[in-house]
Amino acid sequence: MxxxxxxxxxxxxxxxxxxxxxxxxxxxxxxxSFSQMANGHDKYLGNASDPPIPASYSSYWNQLTPGNAGKWGSVESTRDVYNWAPLDQAYDYAMARGFAFKHHILVQGSQQPGWMTALDSTTQLAEIEEWFSLVGERYPDLTLADVVGEVISHPPSYKKGLGGDGTTGWDWVIKAFQLARQHLPAKTKLLLIEANIINGGPNFDQFIQIVHLLKEKSLIDGIGLVAHNLENIDTNIIRNSLNQLTATGVDIYIHSLDIGSADDAQQLALYQEKFPVLWEHQGVKGITLWGYIQNQTYQPNGYLLRSDGTERPALAWLRNYLTFPGTYRS
Incomplete structure (x- = not known):
């Protein structure tokens, strides 16, 4: 034609x-209009979804992060009994379409196996290493992996199994990244995730310290920034945080973005104000929203697509912003 x-x-x-x-x-x-919004850009725009993946997904996004299917507590809630099916489905969906796929998450304080707390440190380490190894073997084309999430705000109960605080104060984080580098595919980018960093929160300096510890050992490939409720953060603060993080020399990935308002016009204005600050920043290599369909989002008013399939104005603006003729090309 x-x-x-x-x-x-x-x-x-x-x-x-x-x-x-x-x-x-x-x-x-x-x-x-029938292809992913970030096609042709040098960074991805993705979303979070557990299977079944919405039929409209591939019309908008070119990266996929499972919301819960990849958490250790979801895969192995009972020791040595595995539920890989939802994670397999998400991975296969992304691979079949050439999308970037991010594993979420290997080590985190929440949604981890309850049975881990009863084990001694030596056995904990063996179980952690087995978990990492199984993920690496099962998903050979894994694009990115969240190795440690909520590193400061919510460390895992089993961190002693990874060496505890140790001499650096963060030996357990270093060990987790060493295991990830050892067991995950060589091409997989390894990310460190934390909340309240993009807003210059009280843990900002400590987070950068951990990034430097990992970078010195060539263990980290990306910084993952939780960006829930971005409407409440001043754009100057966002830009300043991104600038300081970029100065570490480590790529930035917006891990979980939502910008919400019950009022369509207000959400549109917020997207027009906030999103370009993220997308146009040289240090940001990808953005993942945390849901987009009404009644299926982390933030109730953060949805972009109504339950009847119609787009909110913010989504229509986003498509125009990112696609021809648009207002910006990365």
């Missing part, structure tokens, strides 16, 4: 070049 249409345009442009150009633009827009 496109070749036939192109021949028509070449024939038609000699008589009406402006109309031919306009028609071509409309064709491109129509084509783009």
């Amino acid at each position: 496109l070749n036939r249409f192109t021949r028509f345009l070449f024939h038609f442009q000699s008589e009406s070049p402006s109309i031919a150009l306009m028609t071509l633009c409309l064709l491109i827009l129509a084509t783009k």
